[in-house]
Amino acid sequence: MRKVVLTGIKQMEMVEVVEPQLQFGTDVKIKLAEIGVCGSDIHYYSEGKIGSQVVEYPFAVGHEMSGVIVNVGSEVTRVKVGDLVVVDPSVHCGKCDQCLAGRPHTCRNNRFLGCPGQLEGCLSDYIVMPEFTCFPVTGELNPVQSALIEPLSIGVYAVNLSDIKEKTMAVAIFGAGPIGLSILMKLLAEGISNVGIIEPLDYRLKKAEEIGAKYTINPDKEEVETSVQKKEELLLDVVFEASGDQKAVDNALNILKPGGKLVLVGIPADAQYIFNMDLMRRKEITVINVRRQNHCVEEAIELVRSGKVEVEKMVTHSFSLEETASVFDMVEGYKDGVIKAMIHFE
Numbered sequence: 001m002r003k004v005v006l007t008g009i010k011q012m013e014m015v016e017v018v019e020p021q022l023q024f025g026t027d028v029k030i031k032l033a034e035i036g037v038c039g040s041d042i043h044y045y046s047e048g049k050i051g052s053q054v055v056e057y058p059f060a061v062g063h064e065m066s067g068v069i070v071n072v073g074s075e076v077t078r079v080k081v082g083d084l085v086v087v088d089p090s091v092h093c094g095k096c097d098q099c100l101a102g103r104p105h106t107c108r109n110n111r112f113l114g115c116p117g118q119l120e121g122c123l124s125d126y127i128v129m130p131e132f133t134c135f136p137v138t139g140e141l142n143p144v145q146s147a148l149i150e151p152l153s154i155g156v157y158a159v160n161l162s163d164i165k166e167k168t169m170a171v172a173i174f175g176a177g178p179i180g181l182s183i184l185m186k187l188l189a190e191g192i193s194n195v196g197i198i199e200p201l202d203y204r205l206k207k208a209e210e211i212g213a214k215y216t217i218n219p220d221k222e223e224v225e226t227s228v229q230k231k232e233e234l235l236l237d238v239v240f241e242a243s244g245d246q247k248a249v250d251n252a253l254n255i256l257k258p259g260g261k262l263v264l265v266g267i268p269a270d271a272q273y274i275f276n277m278d279l280m281r282r283k284e285i286t287v288i289n290v291r292r293q294n295h296c297v298e299e300a301i302e303l304v305r306s307g308k309v310e311v312e313k314m315v316t317h318s319f320s321l322e323e324t325a326s327v328f329d330m331v332e333g334y335k336d337g338v339i340k341a342m343i344h345f346e
Contacts (some may be wrong), residue, residue: 003124009048010332012325013058020128026073029128030085033143035343036064037245037331039177039269041114041121043095045328052095052225052270064090066146069134076131076305081337085134086141086149088297089113089122105294111271112292123324125345135297140305144342148178150312153300154157155215156266157293162238164192170232174252175243176204178340179265180285181314183240188212189308198224198251199243203337209309211313216284224251236260244268249275258283265290317341 001019004012004137008268015073022029041061043050044202069083079085092099092107099107112119164171164187171192173180176199187195188211196215197208207215217227228235235257252262254277263284264273282286303309316339319327327341 001032001125003012004061005123006045006055006261007046007058010046010329011326012045014322014324015058017124019126022071022073024126024130025073026131027073027077027128028076028131028134029071029126030065030067030087030134031070031126031144032065032067032122032124032165032345034066034086034147034345035060035062035122036147036178037327037341038064039179042265042332043170043269044114044331047269048149056137060121060123061114061181062123063115064129064150065089065113066141066143066145066149067127070126073131076196078131078162079134079136082138082148083134083136084141086145086297087113088133088135088153088300089119089130089150089242090292091130091133100193103294104126105292112148115222123321123343125321127232134237135301136242137301137305141301144315145304145311147342148314148340149300149304151178152182152185152304152309152311153293154265154290154304155184155186156223156296156300158183158242158263159186159190160292160296161242161288161290162261162263164181164190164238166189168193168194168237169237171216171238171240172228172236172252172255172273173240174196174198174245174248175302176201176208176339177242177268179312179331180242181339182241182311183242183265184208184211185309185311185313189303196228198248201334205338207314207339218228219247219251219265228255237265240265246273249273253279253283253285254258256285259286261286263288263290278285294318309346314340315342318344320344
C-alpha cells in the first residue's frame with residue numbers, strides 16, 4: 001500500500017509498504033477516506049518536534065481521519081465491515097490511574113496516531129486501530145465531516161472546560177484556524193454569540209465572520225486592547241488562545257477582566273509561554289490548559305449530525321495522497337488562503 005512519511009525537515013516521500021494486519025481480536029482494519037492536515041502535523045513537518053516529542057525519520061504523521069471498515073477481529077461488536085467511522089486517534093490503556101479517573105486523554109500509557117514514539121500516523125491507504133476508537137456514522141455524516149470530528153471535539157472540549165455560565169458573557173478567540181473556528185462553532189451552537197475573533201490573516205477573519213463571529217480584529221492593523229474596549233468597556237470574561245503565539249497570550253491578559261479565564265488550546269512553537277504574573281495575579285486570572293479532548297467525540301458527532309455545526313465550512317482545499325508534500329508546504333506557509341486542507345482517497 002501507499003504511505004507518506006517525513007524524511008527530514010520539510011521533506012516527505014511516498015513509499016510502498018505492506019498492508020497492516022489485525023493483531024488482536026478487538027482490532028479493526030480501516031480503508032482511509034479522508035484525512036485532515038492538522039497544525040500539530042505541521043509542527044513535526046517544519047520543526048521535527050513538538051516539545052519533547054521528536055521525530056525519528058522516516059515517520060508518518062496524520063491523525064484526523066475517517067474511513068471504512070474492511071476487516072474486523074473476532075471480538076469486535078460495535079462496528080462491522082462497510083461502516084463509515086469517525087476515528088479517535090488516541091489509544092488509551094484503560095488501566096492506569098488517569099484512565100480509571102475518567103481521564104483517558106492523559107493516560108500514562110497513551111499512544112496517539114502520528115505522535116513520535118507512539119503510533120505511526122494515518123497518511124496511508126489502510127490503518128489498523130482498536131475497535132473502541134471507532135464511532136460508526138454511516139448515513140449520518142459524510143467522510144469529510146467524519147474526519148473533521150477530531151478537531152471539532154477539541155473545540156467542544158475547550159468550551160466545556162471554560163464552563164461559561166451565562167450566554168451573554170463576552171468571549172474572544174485568538175486564531176481563526178481550524179481549532180479556533182471549531183471553538184467558535186461550538187460557542188455559537190450553545191447560544192453564546194458575543195464572540196470576537198482576533199487573527200492577523202484577513203481571509204481567515206472573513207471566514208470567521210461568515211460562520212458568525214460578532215466582530216473581528218486584525219492585531220497587525222489594530223491595537224487589540226483598545227479595539228476590544230470599544231466593544232466591551234469592562235473587557236472580556238473568557239479568552240481562548242488557539243494560535244500558539246506569545247503575543248496572543250500577552251494580549252489575552254490585557255483584554256481579560258478581573259476574574260476572567262484564559263483557555264490555552266494552541267501549541268507554541270518553542271513549547272513555552274511567558275506570563276506577566278503581576279497582571280495575572282492582580283486580575284486573578286484563571287488559566288485552563290486543554291489537552292486534546294476528553295469524552296467529546298460523541299457530542300461533536302451529534303452537533304454535526306443535528307446541523308447545529310457545519311464543520312465543512314472550514315475546508316478550503318482537497319488533494320490526493322500523492323500531493324501530500326504540496327499540501328503540507330501550503331499549510332505550513334499559509335498559502336492560497338488555506339484554512340483546512342483535506343487529503344481525499346478514492
